[in-house]
Amino acid sequence: MLELKNVETGYGHIQVLHDVNLTIHAGEIVTLIGANGAGKSTTLMTISGIVPCRRGQILLRGQEIQALSPDKIVALGVCQVPEGRHIFADLTVRENLDLGAFLRTDKVGIKQDLEYVYSLFPILAERRHQSGGTLSGGQQQMLAMSRALMARPQLLLLDEPSMGLAPLIITQIFEIIKAINKEHNTTIFLVEQNAHQALHIADRGYVIENGRIILADNADKLLSNPDVQKAYLGI
Amino acid sequence: MDYFIELFCSGLTRGSIYALIALGYTMVYGIIGLINFAHGEIYMIGAFTSFIVATVLSIYGFPLAAIVVVAGVAAAIWSSAYGYTVEKIAYKPLRHAPRLAPLISAIGMSILLQNYVLLAQTSDFLPFPELIPEFAFMEPIAHIIGSSDIVILLTTTVVMLALTFLIKFTRIGKAMRATAQDRTMALLVGINVDRVISATFIIGSALAAIGGLLIASHIGQINFAIGFIAGIKAFTAAVLGGIGSIPGAVLGSLILGLTESFATGYISSDYEDVFAFSLLVLILIFKPSGLLGKAETKKV
Numbered sequence: 001m002l003e004l005k006n007v008e009t010g011y012g013h014i015q016v017l018h019d020v021n022l023t024i025h026a027g028e029i030v031t032l033i034g035a036n037g038a039g040k041s042t043t044l045m046t047i048s049g050i051v052p053c054r055r056g057q058i059l060l061r062g063q064e065i066q067a068l069s070p071d072k073i074v075a076l077g078v079c080q081v082p083e084g085r086h087i088f089a090d091l092t093v094r095e096n097l098d099l100g101a102f103l104r105t106d107k108v109g110i111k112q113d114l115e116y117v118y119s120l121f122p123i124l125a126e127r128r129h130q131s132g133g134t135l136s137g138g139q140q141q142m143l144a145m146s147r148a149l150m151a152r153p154q155l156l157l158l159d160e161p162s163m164g165l166a167p168l169i170i171t172q173i174f175e176i177i178k179a180i181n182k183e184h185n186t187t188i189f190l191v192e193q194n195a196h197q198a199l200h201i202a203d204r205g206y207v208i209e210n211g212r213i214i215l216a217d218n219a220d221k222l223l224s225n226p227d228v229q230k231a232y233l234g235i
Numbered sequence: 236m237d238y239f240i241e242l243f244c245s246g247l248t249r250g251s252i253y254a255l256i257a258l259g260y261t262m263v264y265g266i267i268g269l270i271n272f273a274h275g276e277i278y279m280i281g282a283f284t285s286f287i288v289a290t291v292l293s294i295y296g297f298p299l300a301a302i303v304v305v306a307g308v309a310a311a312i313w314s315s316a317y318g319y320t321v322e323k324i325a326y327k328p329l330r331h332a333p334r335l336a337p338l339i340s341a342i343g344m345s346i347l348l349q350n351y352v353l354l355a356q357t358s359d360f361l362p363f364p365e366l367i368p369e370f371a372f373m374e375p376i377a378h379i380i381g382s383s384d385i386v387i388l389l390t391t392t393v394v395m396l397a398l399t400f401l402i403k404f405t406r407i408g409k410a411m412r413a414t415a416q417d418r419t420m421a422l423l424v425g426i427n428v429d430r431v432i433s434a435t436f437i438i439g440s441a442l443a444a445i446g447g448l449l450i451a452s453h454i455g456q457i458n459f460a461i462g463f464i465a466g467i468k469a470f471t472a473a474v475l476g477g478i479g480s481i482p483g484a485v486l487g488s489l490i491l492g493l494t495e496s497f498a499t500g501y502i503s504s505d506y507e508d509v510f511a512f513s514l515l516v517l518i519l520i521f522k523p524s525g526l527l528g529k530a531e532t533k534k535v
């Protein structure tokens with residue numbers, strides 16, 4: 001589905017990603033874990049075309065996308081829920097959701113997906129006329145994910161969906177990530193600090209340190225890897 | 236009392252013209268965080284375009300209503316072309332540069348356009364044809380409000396309603412609001428932000444051009460420098476209302492227009508600008524974000 005080959009990016013004179021290689025197969029949940037500042041968000045922003053890729057290739061179903069503009073990449077079915085949610089605060093919940101479907105024209109399908117996300121998160125249906133900025137943190141996360149789902153993505157990039165949420169909500173969010181993956185066969189690339197939960201729902205995982213991928217393995221193998229346990233699982 | 240109402244009406248007229256120009260400042264600022272100093276010149280170019288079209292058409296003896304419409308459309312299109320081009324050549328290449336760079340580029344563009352019109356046209360004041368006749372049915376109240384005031388008020392009202400509709404309900408309007416609030420997220424939902432920015436410049440320029448036509452016909456003369464003072468006044472109005480806020484720009488413009496009108500009427504026309512800018516200073520001291528502006532305008 002997605003393949004990064006020798007990707008390097010940075011900001012100004014600082015290089016952040018060094019020779020990043022990773023592969024995500026269709027239908028998988030793949031997680032990327034790493035410490036603060038390791039380059040996880042930068043990796044997602046590079047895939048989405050927001051941070052320009054300086055060297056290397058990003059292939060989506062074999063097609064090079066590293067030179068495309070962000071809107072073209074969304075049109076190819078890659079959507080991101082960025083870190084910090086980025087809700088359009090002055091727009092209503094409903095308008096936020098409509099914007100998720102910005103590039104779609106199939107009215108019937110959009111309506112179905114709206115019903116679908118309302119069924120996943122009934123609170124959003126209840127609050128649909130309220131402005132996005134007035135939602136609680138957890139509700140905003142639900143809205144951010146729903147907005148991405150409204151694009152009916154083939155590949156969903158999630159940047160720390162559990163950040164700042166209560167344990168109960170985290171469990172719910174992870175359940176829903178799994179459900180989206182199962183029911184819609186949506187491929188998921190999940191960036192997390194919460195390595196434990198992430199590795200439990202993921203098929204495979206990558207570990208990034210200082211902009212370099214230092215480990216890649218099946219999720220259960222990573223869970224039992226002593227280095228990972230020490231550094232990211234607090235065991 | 237009649238005098239008061241007369242001043243009130245002329246203040247509203249003035250304010251609604253300012254609003255047409257101020258909207259361009261505030262919309263561009265809302266989307267890319269730039270004070271487009273060349274915007275006054277776009278308005279001036281709109282006035283010149285409508286002058287040329289109206290003069291030619293009246294030579295051929297077209298009816299007044301047709302002249303107004305054709306001149307207005309031509310001015311809107313021509314000014315939009317300028318606004319679009321200015322953004323592409325002077326601001327877009329500087330989008331990731333430090334904030335001062337596009338600002339200076341904007342001042343440069345303003346000077347360039349003024350001098351270009353000065354050279355291409357003339358430095359003299361040109362008599363602008365009177366496009367709006369005195370309507371017979373206005374006769375009884377003509378001492379309070381003139382026909383052209385009424386036309387200006389009606390036109391701006393219609394334009395504002397159309398703009399509100401566009402921003403609230405259309406696809407491009409939603410894209411504009413999204414881009415103004417969060418550019419990165421707008422990109423992530425698939426909005427072509429370059430296109431949104433262009434659309435903003437086009438809409439703002441068209442509004443300014445309509446303002447140019449209306450005021451030129453109201454005052455009866457134009458020259459290459461009219462964009463400067465009108466630009467500063469409209470900018471003041473936009474800041475007064477809270478730059479970046481569309482209702483703010485309209486409110487600020489009306490307040491400014493009324494203040495000037497009353498100051499001129501009750502004190503002296505010499506103090507018109509003093510009052511306008513004192514108002515700005517007071518707002519900047521007591522409510523720097525403007526009347527309807529957001530306190531935290533942290534634009535990156």
Ligand SMILES: Nc1ncnc2c1ncn2[C@@H]1O[C@H](COP(=O)(O)OP(=O)(O)OP(=O)(O)O)[C@@H](O)[C@H]1O
Nearest residue numbers: 011016034035036037038039040041042043083193
């Ligand atoms: N816009 C930016 N300009 C300059 N440097 C940046 C920018 N964004 C990120 N960086 C730098 O790039 C490095 C990687 O940042 P990134 O946000 O990708 O980390 P992360 O792995 O997502 O961390 P976290 O877990 O804290 O979100 C950091 O050193 C950061 O300082």
Ligand SMILES: [Mg+2]
Nearest residue numbers: 040041042083
């Ligand atoms: Mg991050």
